[in-house]
Amino acid sequence: MRFGIIVFPGSNCDRDCQYVIEQVIGCGGLSGFTFGEPPMPPHPALGRAEPDPRAPAVMPIWHKEEKLPDVDILILPGGFSYGDYLRTGAIAAYSPIMKAVIEHARAGGVVLGICNGFQILTESGLLPGALLRNKRLKFICKSVWVRVENSKSILTSNFTNGEVISMPIAHAEGNYYIEPAGLQNLIENNQIIFRYCNLHGTLTESANPNGSLDNIAGICNKAGNVFGMMPHPERTGDVWAQPAAPLQHTVDGIRMFLSLLQNPSSFRFSLETA
């Protein structure tokens, strides 16, 4: 399995995603974490080996590239691409690499947009709807509860329907909006993946941190291969990096990456030949 992480100018969760995939769910110690250097290329020893869920390779892909390397899953990480200037995600949607990302998605390849990545996906038309300014107009960073609404997706196959999981959010524009007909489509096609809820799984207004329509925290496209979510699964990747520690430890994010790894249809080629 090969992951590509698109690095836009201003992306700042690219290394966090890389760390989780390489060091936490990967073999460990593949390329070593480096200080003061740009994201590492994948370890040469990995090559294009037979897809092996236990040994994922990660490639940072600079946004000025026009072609994708040989990857199965693309991640658009969080951050402030282009400083959030104009509108969050609006300029990044026109980065040179985005044409290839759109082609990858159209061909059935998996794309996961996290936070700013979700914003870029809605701006580029790969996902419906838009992410507006939070209802209280301020940046919010905290752990929230979300309910898994569709555990049949390749991102959530490790969970059960209605399961309540914890992940952090960190954004100022996460207030999901879509017009009524669009919302109807999302519901009918089972495209809503996560909703903000309270600890007991109830969808309440106070559990909705940013004012998202219908408490929506994450969605996928109709074909089920492009995902966007505001919570950061990579931040619940390993127990050490839990800000709320020592009270709250979760590894729910890991389970999401493992779902992708364990799912045969995550592989681009198996999709194409299917």
Added chain:
Amino acid sequence: MGHTKNCDVSDKGSTPHPQQVAGATCHAKVVPPSSRLLSDDEYKKILDLLGREPNSVELAMFSVMWSEHCSYKSSRVHLKRFPTVGERVIFGPGENAGVVDIGNGLVAAFKIESHNHPSFIEPYQGAATGVGGIIRDIFTMGARPIALLNALRFGPLQNPKNRYLMEQVVAGIAGYGNCVGVPTVGGDISFNETYTKNPLVNAFCLGIARREDIVKGAASGIGNPVIYVGSKTGRDGIHGATMASTGLEHSKESRPAVQVGDPFTEKLLLEACLELIGTGCVVGMQDMGAAGLTCATSEMADRGAVGIKIDLAKVPLRESGMTPEEILISESQERMLIVVKKGMEKEAEAVFLKWDLDFSIIGTVTDDGCVTVTNGDIEVARVPADVLTSKAPVYERPLAAPQFQEILTSFSYDSIPLPSSGSYSASLLTLLSSPNLASKEWVYQQFDYMVQTNTVVGPGIGVAILRIKEFDTLLAFTLEGNSAYSLLNPYYSGANAVAGAALRLICTGAKPIGMTNCLNFGNPERPETMWALALSIEGMSDACKAFAIPVVSGNVSLYNETAGFDIYPTPIVGMVGLIESPTHSLAPVFKSEGEIIILIGETLEEMGGSVYLKEIYSQERGSPPLLRLDREKALQQVILRAIELGLLSSARALSPGGIAIALAKSCIHSKMGAEINMDPRKIRPDAALFSESPSRVLVTVNEEKLYTLKALLDAQDIIYSVLGKTGGVSLTIQVGDKMTVNLPIKEMEAAHQTGLSRYFLGEELPPPAPPEIGGES
């Protein structure tokens, strides 16, 4: 040739009197009171050092470089007191940031810096650029910034202007730090009337590098190219350094002197600079902060004992018609000056092109020790670098204790009547909900404190803990400063700040390895201000020496005054600790029910400057707690030992609010109650609950380990008392045979949670509670 004092320069204009300089050299609207730019004596010193009259461009350079902000001319003699060496210290003060060894071939670079004046004038941009500046100070050293903290001081929140300032400052810090992708993991916020017209914004940053990747801010290698990279230069921030060296009476006119931040460019600059260092072509690097290009060129030249020659015609400009003076002293943000190895310009160019950054080779390293400035072919300034920097004037200003000092400290606690036993619960709730002690969640929720996924313990409990990926070590950080103590006794305030920070780190299992400080004081031309500054430094130094904690960096912010009134002296200590084995780290949170709660240390009737007196009786008087360095040191050692032996389940250093607040916070953070029975001995029950005696730690211990812990404490002659047990859903405190506090955790949590946020969430504000004073029967 080497250093030469007599840099010959053709004087292009007349030589104005210093009083005229400001008008002659700057845009008229941005000029702060010109009288403070350079004194007559300083002008004479320039004549003496140069051996000639300076021209107008040179005079502009002197006016910024010899400002208090850049030259530290009033504080330098006192700063020498700080211990600055230690076995882990790689660079002490003098570089862009201090650098200490953290093991495994890694080093940490850190510093704290003020941005007070800009934050009052334009709070969002002022605070944002403060964050930007401190981040640049860290990656300038070749270190990747991994943590930001901030110390903020505002006037009371009942005043809408103060709410506005706070809201904007917090938004500015969030807007900048979040975007650059450096987590803001902690801080220290408090409120006092003294900051209404002069809020404080101090930003701390720490970065990590491989030891061999550290870069100095020194130029070297004659003929090496000098590269400018980053944002274009504009007229923003002209005379920012001089503005920061005056009072705030003319704040509105100073608005254009505040810089405007662009965190996106900062992020690109950060990545580009670290990538550039990886190519091996960097000789020296310095950011252009206060005093801009003038400061960067003169400091880099002086540190490297070389000269630098630059051509202003090659500087990327944002607007047309800028004069040489304006280009030289502009404080436009997100700009770096980099000396690279000759012949490696192409490597540098490739990196800057990749990150879409403006850059230009603007000069070369020379051998004459001078900063030489040309505008095309015309030489406009030539000044020996050391004359601008290390030879700047140093003052030994007169010191005198304020006249009111004796009245303030002569206060007797006996004048406060003993409260009725029924009032303690209400007092505790009042303190918990006072903005000084209330939860700061409303603030830190606006900061991304998790990005980079190193945050083990984030904001909210006074100490932040970060992991170092791939290694089994953790770093702990804390900021500390108590201005009420400083007002009453600067020496003990300084000492207490160091001890308090150290003890808080130690309670997590961390060994303090280095310190930085930001000294926020008033007008140094007043002997009372200098008295407080000198004593405060003395107190901090004595504590640092006693605990062997080196001071590796710092910043002094003077002229924190408005309309002739100084702020309370406010030294802020930033301390870094190392946890070498994570299995020995603790959080100040009760672990399980039924554990024994012990107070280690002694409680005296030390109520001077306490939050109890301030919040309940509106008094800021008395003598602050007197720290005994030997006792504090013994306590620190025994706590570390107990943690290493695995004897403790939790440890919390006592801070303002005393035992009662410490217990309440532990209950709130762990959602677990406690049942306490205190022996009042010889002190008043209100002092037993709220006294702020230093050198005290509240620990919890499993009953099985109690014997070993007691033996350890007894062997070291440490005073301790068993207070009670954890468990239940309430905090109950019995003093002697009287039940003084009986509060459900939920009630305390609600008070603590809403104490600050209620001022910002549009809810109706409660009237201030009248003091409840009753005679004890």
